[in-house]
Amino acid sequence: MxxxxxxxxxxxxxxxxxxxxxxxxxxxxxxxxxxxxxxxxxxxxxxxxxxxxxxxxxxxxxxxxxxxxxxxxxxxxxxxxxxxxxxxxxxxxxxxxxxxxxxxxxxxxxxxxxxxxxxxxxxxxxxxxxxxxxxxxxxxxxxxxxxxxxxxxxxxxxxxxxxxxxxxxxxxxxxxxxxxxxxxxxxxxxxxxxDNTSRANVAYRVIEYPTEDEDEAVQKLVEEKLRQYSGIGQIVVYCRSIKQCITLGGVLKCPMYFREVGSEDEKRGILQNLAKGQERVFVATHALGLGIDAAGIRGVLLVGVKAKMKDYGQERRAQ
Incomplete structure (x- = not known):
């Protein structure tokens, strides 16, 4: 039994x-x-x-x-x-x-x-x-x-x-x-x-910027985090929409993940690269936020204010 x-x-x-x-x-x-x-x-x-x-x-x-x-x-x-x-x-x-x-x-x-x-x-x-x-x-x-x-x-x-x-x-x-x-x-x-759901090793930081300078502000912050975690760790940038995800993916020259990004095999490959630490920077919509754990993530950037606070909990992946 x-x-x-x-x-x-x-x-x-x-x-x-x-x-x-x-x-x-x-x-x-x-x-x-x-x-x-x-x-x-x-x-x-x-x-x-x-x-x-x-x-x-x-x-x-x-x-x-x-x-x-x-x-x-x-x-x-x-x-x-x-x-x-x-x-x-x-x-x-x-x-x-x-x-x-x-x-x-x-x-x-x-x-x-x-x-x-x-x-x-x-x-x-x-x-x-x-x-x-x-x-x-x-x-x-x-x-x-x-x-x-x-x-x-x-x-x-x-x-x-x-x-x-x-x-x-x-x-x-x-x-x-x-x-x-x-x-x-x-x-x-x-x-x-x-259980206790608080994460003592997670720190939050809010950065204000002019709306018209959003792409530049995100790019500078990603570069700052890459220097901070030089040679180790990954950065995930969460976007409000697929359109924004595609735009920032082009600006940052990095892989993108959203619901319609490609075939199931292509999406599987993107997730495997994330889990294995083969890419330093990813941009994604909330489609990545549900239950995906990747131990190498050190920085999570959320572009824009979310309507629901619980979404922050799903997308915080800093270890």
């Missing part, structure tokens, strides 16, 4: 002999493995949220864990993380049937298709659906790309049939009433665990 698993030993088996549980990871894993019906975990970026589904899935002999991720780029990234941990993982494709996997990664758009509905019904009828995990669950607060409604459709599909696990690093206390309403959850039915 999952509840009898030695968590520390399993972690070392998956992640190496020096790995250890941090923060609320142990409490979260214990809750998931004892089959709490509804679990919500708020943990800081880089705090190990992915372990909340990777370890239970790794321990399950025949069952499958479904992980809903908001972007295909994040699906690719999480897929690599799972494989590195020795997990049998599949990325759902509407054109290729998934047969066996410990974890299935899927976007909200694909999660509400008839093909995936048949897959879910099959696993439920065979008693093999372990849990459905909503990664970056704060997207329920937004209506971008219709994510909120697609996630709610999926919840209706599996309501009462399996465990639901919600993971995020960005869900402040003031947003909780809206989250409960938007998710259709009753807070009295949910086990909530909140």
């Amino acid at each position: 999952l509840r009898k698993v030695n968590l520390e030993a399993k972690l070392r088996e998956m992640m190496g002999s020096m790995a250890e549980l941090r923060g609320q990871q142990k409490q979260g894993l214990q809750a998931i493995m004892r089959r709490e019906p509804r679990v919500l975990m708020v943990m800081k970026t880089g705090g190990g949220k992915s372990l909340m589904y990777m370890m239970p899935a790794h321990c399950s002999v025949e069952g499958v864990t479904v992980v809903v991720v908001p972007l295909r780029s994040l699906q690719e990234y999480q897929g690599r993380r799972c494989k590195q941990a020795g997990l049998n993982v599949a990325q759902w494709s509407d054109t290729k049937k998934v047969r066996t996997a410990q974890a299935v990664l899927i976007t909200p758009e694909s999660a509400v298709t008839k093909a995936f509905g048949r897959f879910m019904n099959e696993k439920v009828s065979m008693g093999l659906l372990e849990s459905v995990v909503i990664d970056e669950c704060h997207i329920i607060l937004d209506s971008i790309y219709g994510w909120r409604f697609k996630v709610l459709e999926l919840m209706e599909l599996c309501e009462g049939e399996c465990q639901l696990v919600y993971l995020t690093s960005t869900l402040p206390h003031k947003d909780m009433p809206a989250f409960w309403r938007g998710s259709g959850l009753d807070p009295t039915d949910v086990l909530m665990l909140r």
Whole structure:
């Protein structure tokens, strides 16, 4: 049974002999493995949220864990993380049937298709659906790309049939009433665990400049940061729009990342270069901000004021 698993030993088996549980990871894993019906975990970026589904899935002999991720780029990234941990993982494709996997990664758009509905019904009828995990669950607060409604459709599909696990690093206390309403959850039915999400090693700085000098101001700041982190570290510049991203990418002569930047293979290559530290400077829209961790990032520049404070939390990647 999952509840009898030695968590520390399993972690070392998956992640190496020096790995250890941090923060609320142990409490979260214990809750998931004892089959709490509804679990919500708020943990800081880089705090190990992915372990909340990777370890239970790794321990399950025949069952499958479904992980809903908001972007295909994040699906690719999480897929690599799972494989590195020795997990049998599949990325759902509407054109290729998934047969066996410990974890299935899927976007909200694909999660509400008839093909995936048949897959879910099959696993439920065979008693093999372990849990459905909503990664970056704060997207329920937004209506971008219709994510909120697609996630709610999926919840209706599996309501009462399996465990639901919600993971995020960005869900402040003031947003909780809206989250409960938007998710259709009753807070009295949910086990909530909140870790410390503050980052002591992150410093914020605001720079004012004339609007007409924006490109020049960004270029000078990037050059300053490259000198500050000479030979090490990367700089990511977040833009308000695709148009701005393309403009600054040309000014800085660096790779760009946004939703329509290229094919899936091309986007995968850009993300791999970011993760491997092969490029010093990137410009991107918020499409890069959801759950992508790159240890080499030392500076994050956000061009313009954002309407939602939680977006800053998603895009702060300084280590």
